[in-house]
Amino acid sequence: MxxxxxxxxxxxxxxxxxxxxxxxxxxxxxxxxxxxxxxxxxxxxxxxxxxxxxxxxxxxxxxxxxxxxxxxxxxxxxxxxxxxxxxxxxxxxxxxxxxxxxxxxxxxxxxxxxxxxxxxxxxxxxxxxxxxxxxxxxxxxxxxxxxxxxxxxxxxxxxxxxxxxxxxxxxxxxxxxxxxxxxxxxxxxxxxxxxxxxxxxxxxxxxxxxxxxxxxxxxxxxxxxxxxxxxxxxxxxxxxxxxxxxxxxxxxxxxxxxxRKPFQPSLNGLIYSTNSGRIYLYDSKYALDMYTEMVELAKKHVTEGHFNLFGGDTVEVFSTKDVFEKNVYFTETGQYHLRPDDELTAFVYRDGSRKLGFSYPVPSTFESSKDYLNALYELLAGNGKGKDLRKKIEAYIVETAEKDFSFNGKNFSYREIAKRYEITIKY
Structure with missing residues (x-):
């Protein structure tokens, strides 16, 4: 320089x-x-x-x-x-x-x-x-x-x-x-x-x-x-x-x-990931493993749109990189009414609540994320039951704004929050 x-x-x-x-x-x-x-x-x-x-x-x-x-x-x-x-x-x-x-x-x-x-x-x-x-x-x-x-x-x-x-x-x-x-x-x-x-x-x-x-x-x-x-x-x-x-x-x-002379403590024994050179800690190996899998699935299935890794816990999918950049700009400048939506967001909570899942806006066309959505349903459901889980969730969407239920031995929650559908599991 x-x-x-x-x-x-x-x-x-x-x-x-x-x-x-x-x-x-x-x-x-x-x-x-x-x-x-x-x-x-x-x-x-x-x-x-x-x-x-x-x-x-x-x-x-x-x-x-x-x-x-x-x-x-x-x-x-x-x-x-x-x-x-x-x-x-x-x-x-x-x-x-x-x-x-x-x-x-x-x-x-x-x-x-x-x-x-x-x-x-x-x-x-x-x-x-x-x-x-x-x-x-x-x-x-x-x-x-x-x-x-x-x-x-x-x-x-x-x-x-x-x-x-x-x-x-x-x-x-x-x-x-x-x-x-x-x-x-x-x-x-x-x-x-x-x-x-x-x-x-x-x-x-x-x-x-x-x-x-x-x-x-x-x-x-x-x-x-x-x-x-x-x-x-x-x-x-x-x-x-x-x-x-x-x-x-x-x-x-x-x-x-x-x-600069950064302080770098030992990370031995910690559960962590890095994103853009920054370290993110997790409360369980399961949370890290699930987030890692979410990232790998995005790499595999989001081939035409654009996905962004936010922090150490969120995968955001947008139809194009330009839409993503506009979303960031209008979010950071407080112009929320001009902010274009993402298509799909997968996340893992690292705050001790032991929740993970995904959400998407109402409505959403999944133009670039259809395959990723199906992969996330399968990830949460397990044992090849992703399609069955999706049918159950979509039936709830028609009937009600929220639902807690068990599926394949896991505790699920569906919510409609601020014009978004959110599907999570508690682990």
């Missing part, structure tokens, strides 16, 4: 000019050996610093500048507003004197996270945000406002409501994890909640319970993603202040996945 395409120069007016600290840093694990002589360094105070290479990388890409006295002051403490500005600027480019969000990043966001892309574009259109400090009053107003306009933060947020004085305070590590985690989840998505709980129970950091009130929302996210790490002595230090060097390292990791 050529970082010069997405980083820009932060002017000296924006340089962080606050008190310093001599604290060691959690982001130094695996730092590269020094390769540049002191005389060749652009700043007089980074030789031997753990973040020297990261500072040089950001400086050479035009992401940061130093101070007029030739220093970078890597140990100065960051304020929340300065951290927010760094996050936003990391996703920008400057061309012909104009700074804007990186078009290539926005294009990827359109594809992978259309809801967030939609909110960013709406915010840009409404506010004319251009990465410039406010011309008067509080300098960071445009940056802070943009997080609210793009719904990364909300005005009723318990940690960072829309109160500018809160953003002018020095930033601690627990609060920084909240800000960078909130952006990450909007831009890249959240992790399985069961896996997050497992990570929090298995990480070896001794003080992960020392987060302040309301700051815990993303502490699993930042560990799993590798945006933040613990110190070599086994502590995270949630209440330690964040330095310029630390903030820079976090933001570089946010923008460049190759720099």
């Amino acid at each position: 050529q970082r010069t395409k997405w980083m820009l120069t932060i002017s000296l007016v924006f340089s962080l000019t606050f008190g310093g600290t001599g604290a060691a840093n959690a982001e130094q694990d695996g730092a590269a050996e020094e390769t540049t002589g002191v005389d060749a360094l652009p700043f007089s105070d980074i030789a031997g610093h753990w973040a020297k290479d990261a500072i040089l990388q950001a400086y050479q890409a035009g992401f940061v500048e130093g101070f007029e006295d030739g220093t970078f002051r890597p140990n100065d403490i960051v304020k929340a507003d300065q951290f927010i500005a760094m996050i936003l600027r990391a996703y920008s480019v400057t061309k012909n004197g104009k700074t804007e969000f990186d078009p290539s990043w926005l294009a990827l966001l359109d594809k992978d996270r259309p809801g967030f892309s939609h909110r960013i574009k709406n915010a840009l259109s409404a506010t004319k945000f251009n990465f410039q400090n406010a011309s008067s009053g509080y300098w960071a107003t445009p940056y802070v406002n943009f997080l609210f306009d793009a719904k990364v933060l909300y005005e009723i947020d318990q940690l960072f409501p829309k109160n500018y004085s809160l953003f002018q305070k020095q930033l601690k590590r627990d609060a920084s994890s909240y800000l960078i985690g909130a952006w990450f989840v909007k831009a890249e998505g959240s992790y399985d909640s069961k896996y997050q709980n497992y990570v929090l129970s298995k990480n070896e950091l001794k003080d992960m319970n020392n987060f302040s009130q309301y700051t815990e929302g993303y502490k699993a996210t930042i560990l799993i993603s590798g945006l933040m790490n613990g110190y070599p002595n086994g502590y995270f230090y949630p209440q330690r202040y964040v330095t310029r060097a630390e903030a820079l390292t976090m933001v570089l990791r946010l923008r460049d996945k190759t720099l």
Whole structure:
């Protein structure tokens, strides 16, 4: 990745000019050996610093500048507003004197996270945000406002409501994890909640319970993603202040996945699957086996339409890929009245309710999923009784809106819910 395409120069007016600290840093694990002589360094105070290479990388890409006295002051403490500005600027480019969000990043966001892309574009259109400090009053107003306009933060947020004085305070590590985690989840998505709980129970950091009130929302996210790490002595230090060097390292990791250091606990003894590199945990091997079979049946029978694996528990079938993409877009942007339906959705509950089954909209033509539907009936019924189960269900559909019954030794449930038919078994 050529970082010069997405980083820009932060002017000296924006340089962080606050008190310093001599604290060691959690982001130094695996730092590269020094390769540049002191005389060749652009700043007089980074030789031997753990973040020297990261500072040089950001400086050479035009992401940061130093101070007029030739220093970078890597140990100065960051304020929340300065951290927010760094996050936003990391996703920008400057061309012909104009700074804007990186078009290539926005294009990827359109594809992978259309809801967030939609909110960013709406915010840009409404506010004319251009990465410039406010011309008067509080300098960071445009940056802070943009997080609210793009719904990364909300005005009723318990940690960072829309109160500018809160953003002018020095930033601690627990609060920084909240800000960078909130952006990450909007831009890249959240992790399985069961896996997050497992990570929090298995990480070896001794003080992960020392987060302040309301700051815990993303502490699993930042560990799993590798945006933040613990110190070599086994502590995270949630209440330690964040330095310029630390903030820079976090933001570089946010923008460049190759720099992240994910926490990866042992999965021995767990029942899990992976989808798009993310881990999903199950409460039973039966649930995983059934979901795996649902996926394999989709691969075999959905040959003309398009099927999508959502999370670690859902198989969605659409008539075409274009219909699927429209469904995602209108769902994520809240335009539900414009959302085209799927043809058929198979699912396994991983919440402990021990249910699995499938559903489809009323009406449904099964244009691309007729064979998959029959295969799902057979999967649930077993012993070659799929056709018999389908006849029974279709008779119930004519007679009633819901029915619980036994079939082939299994407990079935049929429901008509929100213009969908749902057929499940309890195992």
